[in-house]
Amino acid sequence: MKKLIILGAGTSGTMMANHLQHHLKNSEWSIDIIDEREEHHYQPGYLFLPFDIYTPEDIIKNIKDFIPKGVNLIQGKIDKINHNENMISMADGSKNEYDILIIATGAKIAPEEVEGMKGSEWQKSVFDFYTFEGALALRNKLREWEGGRLLVHITEMPIKCPVAPLEFAFLADSFFNHKTMRDKVEITFVTPLSGAFTKPKATEALEHLLNEKDINIESDFAIESVDNENKKIIDYGGREIPFDLLVTIPTNKGDEVIARSGIGDELNFIPTDKATLQSKAQKNIFVIGDASNLPASKAGSVAHFEAEILTENILNFISGKPLNETFDGHANCFIETGNGKALLIDFNYTHEPVEGTFPFPGIGPLRLLKETRMNHMGKLAFRWIYWNMLLKGTHLPFVSSQMQESGKHFD
Amino acid sequence: MEKTIAGKAVAVNEEGYLTNFAQWEPRVGSEIAKEANIDLSPRHWEVINYLQGEFKNESPLSIRKIGKSGVVDIKEFYQLFPNAPLKTSSKIAGIPKPASCI
Structure with a gap:
């Protein structure tokens, strides 16, 4: 009996468990999926929680409910991936050997990377909305906030869902309008990029919208520290921007287990072939979703498209065929x-x-x-x-894993 | 489009980044630096050489990565290439605008 292990039962890991349970013969392969968490969160919902559009019940379910029958869920903490020995060691001392490993450990925020960010004002006037706790604390703050200078801020790229900060700024505009207090709030979008987004055509459209909604933009801002006492953010060039309410997207990093295992880059993202999803470290290790260093968006849709291609490549790898170089960053x-x-x-x-x-x-x-x-x-x-x-790995009708060029107006 | 920099015809995009690294020469870099009011010192060149090396390795660049590279810290990086150091230094180095931005 051969063993395939998936690390992480979030969006990517769960999708892979469902795909592979379909495709691998259970007389030949056993599948383990390892995650220490009890809950599966619909992360795109964090954006709506602060504005009372979604409730916590809308976005949290039991992690077990999405793991298919026949896949063994191990709820425990991973200590280390011993990639030279094809073995996972767990924090409780147990060991788990594999023939194939899929890493889907995701990304998370690391506010401690910026001096003062997790300081005395954290969750008082400095908030994140990339965690459930952060989004909930921000909801409570927004319910009673009387207005002032709101900064929506990106610390550095890459981040999960790169459009979410802009969406937050747009929804904030709408939220304060409905509360008939928009005139009491000055909204500024602060970014390390030179514009609202990374791609020129979308930047143009999005900057037009920011302008229309009277949202200021401060670009090329590389934050060095948060001054909690004087409530301002300061960049390496000495630029300062004052705030009454700072909603920040802290640095995003891969899981600590990647650092402990010595297979990540300086942000704990795993060097991965961008077309096949095979890790650079070992041929029998594949990486999916936010955990990789692919130059693609860290987003559920990307993971969904990757999952279809990675499933093919796992089957190719097992039967000794060359891997498909088909992931296009869709x-x-x-x-x-x-x-x-x-x-x-x-x-x-x-x-x-x-x-x-x-x-x-x-x-x-x-x-x-x-x-x-x-x-x-x-x-x-x-x-x-x-x-x-x-999550169940059902193919979405009419939406292909590779991007379609027809129907689009390229120059 | 094509532009003549330091007497050499090079292909650049609308923002002035070289689109073909093979056309870069040190004198082209010096000229682009002058346009940004920067006189290149040996420290500048160390940073530029590092950036070009990372580019050749297809390793994506970010301010943080440069800060942790051991070549230069972020403060000095800003002193060397004021305002938007990563973009300015990339342009001088003849490599594309950093696409750590997706």
């Missing part, structure tokens, strides 16, 4: 823009987001890079799709 993201509207972007390693129609060329019904109500409905429907289709 990402598909809804961007909430407030007031019941959203944008949709669809892009990959080589093609930036442009205008067009999705998923049917020329028809839609979704419009790319345009603010519509239909896109917002798509975003809300996605929570249902996530729980009921995505």
Whole structure:
């Protein structure tokens, strides 16, 4: 009997468990999935929690409910991946050998990377919304906040869901409008990038929206520290921006187990072949989702497309065939823009987001890079799709793992 | 598009980054630096050589990575290439605008 181990039962790991349970013969392969957590969180929901759009019940379920029958869930803490010995050592001292390893340990915030960020004002006037606790604390703050200078801030790239900070700024504008206190709030978007987003066409569209919603933008800001006493953020060049409420996206890092195992880069992301998803460290180790160093967005949609290709490659690897070099960095993201509207972007390693129609060329019904109500409905429907289709590894109809060029308006 | 820098015709994009690293020469780098009001010292060149090495290894660059590289700390990086150091230094080094940004 051969053994395949998946580390992490989040979005990517759960999808892989479901895919492989279908494809691997259970007379030949046993599958273990290891995660210490009890709960599975719908992470895109963290964006909506601070604004009282979602409740905690909407976004938390039991991790066990999504692991298919026949896959063995081990709920324990991983100490180390001994990649030269094909063995996982657990914190309780037990050992678990594998023939194939899939690492899906994700990424998390590390506010301690910036001096003063997790200081005396943490969760008083300095908040994150990339954790459940952070999003909940921020919800409570926003319920009673009377206004002032709100900064929505990105510490450094890469981050999970790179559009989420912009969505937060847009939803904040909408939220304060509804509370009839928008005139009491000055919103500023602070980014280490030179513009609102990384790709030129999307940046143009998004900056237009920021402008329309009277949201200021401070670009090229590389934060050095948070001054808790005087409530300002300071960058390496000496620039200072004061705040009354700082909503920050701290540095994102891969899991500590990656550092302990000595297979990550300086941010604990794992060097991975960007087309096959095989790790650079060992041929029998594959990496999926936020844990890799791929130059693709760290997002659930990316993980979904990766999962389809990684499943093929695991089967190729087992039967000794060459791996498919087919992952193209495909990402598909809804961007909430407030007031019941959203944008949709669809892009990959080589093609930036442009205008067009999705998923049917020329028809839609979704419009790319345009603010519509239909896109917002798509975003809300996605929570249902996530729980009921995505995690189970069901192929989403009409949405291919590789990006389609037709229906898009490239120059 | 094509631009003549220090007497050499090089291909650049709209933002002025070289699109073909093979066309880069030290004098091209010095000229781009002058446009940004930077006089290249030996310290600048150490940083530029490091950036080019990382580029050749296809290793994505970020401010943090440079800070941890042992070549230069972030404070000095800002002193050497004020305002947007990673972008300015990448342009001088003839490598693409850092795409740590996805």
